[in-house]
Amino acid sequence: MKNTKKISYALLALLLVVCLAGCSAAAASVLPHGSGETSALPSESTSMYDVAYAENGVEDAAHDEAVLKEQLKNYEEFGMVYDSDKDVLYYNGKLIRWFEDYYELSAEERAGIDFFNENGVVDVYAVRDFSNLIQNDDGSFDPGGKIVGLKEFSDKEFAERDITTIKNPPRDVCYASGGPLTPDEAQAIADEYAAFGVTYDASIDQWYFNGEKVRFFQDVLTSNSESLTGGNFHGAIRSSWNENGSIDIYTVRDFTNLNTSGNGTLTGVEKFSQAEFDEHTQTEFDEHMQREVQTSSGECVVIQE
Numbered sequence: 001m002k003n004t005k006k007i008s009y010a011l012l013a014l015l016l017v018v019c020l021a022g023c024s025a026a027a028a029s030v031l032p033h034g035s036g037e038t039s040a041l042p043s044e045s046t047s048m049y050d051v052a053y054a055e056n057g058v059e060d061a062a063h064d065e066a067v068l069k070e071q072l073k074n075y076e077e078f079g080m081v082y083d084s085d086k087d088v089l090y091y092n093g094k095l096i097r098w099f100e101d102y103y104e105l106s107a108e109e110r111a112g113i114d115f116f117n118e119n120g121v122v123d124v125y126a127v128r129d130f131s132n133l134i135q136n137d138d139g140s141f142d143p144g145g146k147i148v149g150l151k152e153f154s155d156k157e158f159a160e161r162d163i164t165t166i167k168n169p170p171r172d173v174c175y176a177s178g179g180p181l182t183p184d185e186a187q188a189i190a191d192e193y194a195a196f197g198v199t200y201d202a203s204i205d206q207w208y209f210n211g212e213k214v215r216f217f218q219d220v221l222t223s224n225s226e227s228l229t230g231g232n233f234h235g236a237i238r239s240s241w242n243e244n245g246s247i248d249i250y251t252v253r254d255f256t257n258l259n260t261s262g263n264g265t266l267t268g269v270e271k272f273s274q275a276e277f278d279e280h281t282q283t284e285f286d287e288h289m290q291r292e293v294q295t296s297s298g299e300c301v302v303i304q305e
Helices: 058-078 155-160 163-167 183-196 274-290
Strands: 051-055 080-083 088-091 094-104 109-116 122-129 146-152 172-177 198-201 206-209 212-223 235-241 247-258 264-271 299-304
Touching: 058 080, 058 109, 058 146, 088 122, 094 163, 109 163, 122 155, 183 198, 183 264, 212 264, 212 274, 247 274
Parallel strands: 051 299, 094 122, 212 247
Antiparallel strands: 051 235, 080 088, 088 094, 094 109, 122 146, 172 299, 198 206, 206 212, 212 235, 247 264
């Protein structure tokens, strides 16, 4: 089995996106050399999550591969070549099993790319020079520095790498940028919902719907009108999970009439049925029992593969 994985702007703190686009939750984490990828589910209380963009279908996959191919050209001068026909990487003629190139954006964030092929015989990582950062046209500096070379991991690191985790990632991979929403940011978001009975108490990080505590809150901001579970959905979802809540709610938006933020105009908020509430409960409980719980939030991209 061969698995290829592309990463950009991934939070070190695991990010949860509670959505129903083919799965109940998806997360990704970028870890140091020799580490794998880990999934996360909601803890007893989590704050309102920002936007999750879901992209599905063959066209998105083809675009993703084209972007990867272009990115990998940056490493050719250092002896790494990408064979797009076979979808494999070679380093000085040797088939690569694991390749990674990460760099820090902040104390809690990293960006980068990685690639996995189970049949490879060598693990490789990029070396970057951060002493002379490149200045962009807008005056900001590129935190990625400059790629100055590639190196092989040692035989010991190769043998110790946990490829089982890499081979079996969550079906949806979440790429993130930005940090958790502050109470002020959450309150600003809440203002849009106020007319429909939704309020937010920043002191306890709790959402309410007509006075009742909200457990699961799903807001499909943009949509191509496809079902969230049909495999063809493309849009943006904002969601939250709080174990202390007693009801699950969702928004109703008019996607033919966009607001100033480019989202569908909010026309209502509804409660999920009791059957749907019970289904959410069972799904979250089962997955909570199977995985370690960590939380964070931010803006992310969910790509079904």
